[in-house]
Amino acid sequence: MLTRRDYLKYSAVVGTSYAIPGEFLQALESGNVIKRAIPKSGEELPVVGLGSSATFRTVAQSEDVSALRAVMETLVKKGGSVFDTAPSYGASEEIAGKIVQELGIQESVFWATKVNVAPWGGGPADPDAARAQIEQSFRFVRKDPIDLIQVHNLGDIATQLPIVRELKDEGRVRYIGITSTSARRYSDLARYMREESLDFIGVDYAVDNRTSAKTILPLAEELGIAVLAYAPFGRTRLWERVKGQPIPAWALEFGADSWAKFFLKYVVSHPAITCVTPATSKLKNMLDNIGAAYGELPDKSTQLRMSEYVDALPTV
Numbered sequence: 001m002l003t004r005r006d007y008l009k010y011s012a013v014v015g016t017s018y019a020i021p022g023e024f025l026q027a028l029e030s031g032n033v034i035k036r037a038i039p040k041s042g043e044e045l046p047v048v049g050l051g052s053s054a055t056f057r058t059v060a061q062s063e064d065v066s067a068l069r070a071v072m073e074t075l076v077k078k079g080g081s082v083f084d085t086a087p088s089y090g091a092s093e094e095i096a097g098k099i100v101q102e103l104g105i106q107e108s109v110f111w112a113t114k115v116n117v118a119p120w121g122g123g124p125a126d127p128d129a130a131r132a133q134i135e136q137s138f139r140f141v142r143k144d145p146i147d148l149i150q151v152h153n154l155g156d157i158a159t160q161l162p163i164v165r166e167l168k169d170e171g172r173v174r175y176i177g178i179t180s181t182s183a184r185r186y187s188d189l190a191r192y193m194r195e196e197s198l199d200f201i202g203v204d205y206a207v208d209n210r211t212s213a214k215t216i217l218p219l220a221e222e223l224g225i226a227v228l229a230y231a232p233f234g235r236t237r238l239w240e241r242v243k244g245q246p247i248p249a250w251a252l253e254f255g256a257d258s259w260a261k262f263f264l265k266y267v268v269s270h271p272a273i274t275c276v277t278p279a280t281s282k283l284k285n286m287l288d289n290i291g292a293a294y295g296e297l298p299d300k301s302t303q304l305r306m307s308e309y310v311d312a313l314p315t316v
């Protein structure tokens with residue numbers, strides 16, 4: 001496997017540190033993708049996956065979804081696996097389900113979906129509606145068991161978690177979990193993490209959004225719960241923040257030759273993170289993102305340097 005040292009030596013020879021020749025990148029990527037174990041099972045997942053809200057969702061709703069096909073094919077070809085989706089992401093789950101069947105890659109994709117039938121006007125969610133929503137996911141992906149079903153945004157835990165747990169007991173779902181990307185609800189999230197037996201949580205974490213690292217991520221480590229890291233770019237937030245800003249030269253020391261790799265390597269360098277799922281609708285960005293799962297990760301002092309660097313950039 002090529003090391004950072006090989007890469008830097010090569011960069012010095014060709015006289016540039018940012019332009020990576022295609023064949024060199026390919027060689028680098030044929031090395032080992034970084035993986036993390038799901039604590040409850042030991043099964044390893046590649047640390048970079050793909051999300052499907054944001055722009056993925058917009059394109060899924062359009063006439064031409066060929067870009068999403070290229071993105072999903074690339075995810076798998078380049079050694080990734082986790083695909084995060086939800087019934088509430090418009091046509092994303094349906095279109096992605098068709099794509100994985102056309103490409104015949106169901107077994108290479110770790111299908112992470114969610115359940116959340118909002119109870120109108122408050123009150124408990126309808127259990128039949130939740131079951132129907134889950135059956136729709138099975139029909140879309142034609143994968144049984146589905147790898148992961150999480151209760152979306154803490155939904156109605158009392159009603160929906162027992163349903164996914166029952167499916168797990170029946171062998172139709174491999175892992176179960178809950179998600180929240182609202183810091184206001186972290187205390188509820190933490191309570192459920194302690195009270196319920198969970199395999200996964202999904203939570204927001206980014207170089208400029210580190211609140212989950214205060215309590216949720218250490219708790220996940222303590223309890224042995226796998227973590228999907230959401231919104232690693234803050235959707236558009238970090239892109240606006242670094243617009244026109246050069247990537248610091250020292251970031252190349254751990255292989256971050258793009259802002260995407262800088263942001264993603266920061267997220268996956270946290271030991272609690274099992275996989276980060278950035279959304280994209282573009283092949284070139286998928287290639288960029290999966291590149292963060294190769295080579296080195298920043299150490300603790302470099303992580304601090306990274307967050308301080310971003311904190312010092314003007315907010316927009």
Ligand SMILES: NC(=O)c1ccc[n+]([C@@H]2O[C@H](COP(=O)([O-])OP(=O)(O)OC[C@H]3O[C@@H](n4cnc5c(N)ncnc54)[C@H](OP(=O)(O)O)[C@@H]3O)[C@@H](O)[C@H]2O)c1
Pocket residue numbers: 050051052053054055056084085152153179180181202229230231232233234235236239260277278279280281282284285286288289
């Ligand atoms: N409560 C929940 O359960 C919850 C909440 C939030 C998120 N999530 C999950 O986490 C996923 C990620 O979060 P997110 O979609 O909110 O936002 P995100 O991944 O932080 O950002 C997505 C945005 O970044 C752009 N992008 C992606 N890669 C890029 C690259 N290499 N260079 C430049 N731009 C790039 C995308 O546009 P392009 O298409 O142009 O690349 C898109 O506009 C979601 O899709 C979803 O699956 C779950």
